[in-house]
Amino acid sequence: MGRRRGFGKIKKPKVAPFELIDHTMKPLPEPYKLMAAVRKDYHPDIKEARIALAWRKEWKADKDGHLKLGMCIKASDLQKELAEWDFVILLNFEVWQSKEFDKEKKLALLDHELMHADESLDKNGEPKVDAKGRRTWRIRAHDVGEFSAIIERHGIWKRDLDRFAEAIMKTKQKSLEFPEAAAGASGDVVVQ
Numbered sequence: 766m767g768r769r770r771g772f773g774k775i776k777k778p779k780v781a782p783f784e785l786i787d788h789t790m791k792p793l794p795e796p797y798k799l800m801a802a803v804r805k806d807y808h809p810d811i812k813e814a815r816i817a818l819a820w821r822k823e824w825k826a827d828k829d830g831h832l833k834l835g836m837c838i839k840a841s842d843l844q845k846e847l848a849e850w851d852f853v854i855l856l857n858f859e860v861w862q863s864k865e866f867d868k869e870k871k872l873a874l875l876d877h878e879l880m881h882a883d884e885s886l887d888k889n890g891e892p893k894v895d896a897k898g899r900r901t902w903r904i905r906a907h908d909v910g911e912f913s914a915i916i917e918r919h920g921i922w923k924r925d926l927d928r929f930a931e932a933i934m935k936t937k938q939k940s941l942e943f944p945e946a947a948a949g950a951s952g953d954v955v956v957q
């Protein structure tokens with residue numbers, strides 16, 4: 766006598782959280798087109814890096830209500846054996862599709878994530894290579910790590926924030942207002 770387990774409960778299939786964006790598609794998908802433009806203008810040092818883009822779907826905000834817009838990940842040695850990529854940049858699918866997330870913001874997000882992709886150099890400033898003769902890469906940390914509330918309350922008080930402030934001034938402080946609650950977030954968004 767077979768028991769009908771889970772009777773009455775129809776489970777929704779789980780959304781696959783990751784989906785590689787096809788870089789072989791013609792015309793080239795928008796995120797790759799925009800990334801190529803940003804790379805050409807601002808990231809000549811990582812010209813040789815192979816960078817994949819992937820959607821991250823239904824990204825949940827963390828306990829502090831921060832919703833990630835993107836994330837840059839360096840391929841591990843094992844992952845490099847599996848696929849020919851040095852980095853993968855995850856893009857928040859729901860945010861990217863939203864109307865408020867215009868081209869300027871897409872470019873800023875890609876530029877931000879590409880800042881994390883850095884070349885590894887040896888003591889003489891020459892590109893480092895691994896035993897297989899492949900160039901090696903690293904993840905660059907943010908220049909600035911601060912709570913926005915602290916900046917609001919105290920201004921730019923840390924010395925290491927000065928460079929960041931200068932950069933902001935130069936670009937006339939183009940405001941980066943990201944859409945709220947794209948995936949149930951409580952407001953804040955973060956780029957990681």
Ligand SMILES: [Zn+2]
Nearest residue numbers: 877907956957
């Ligand atoms: Zn970041």
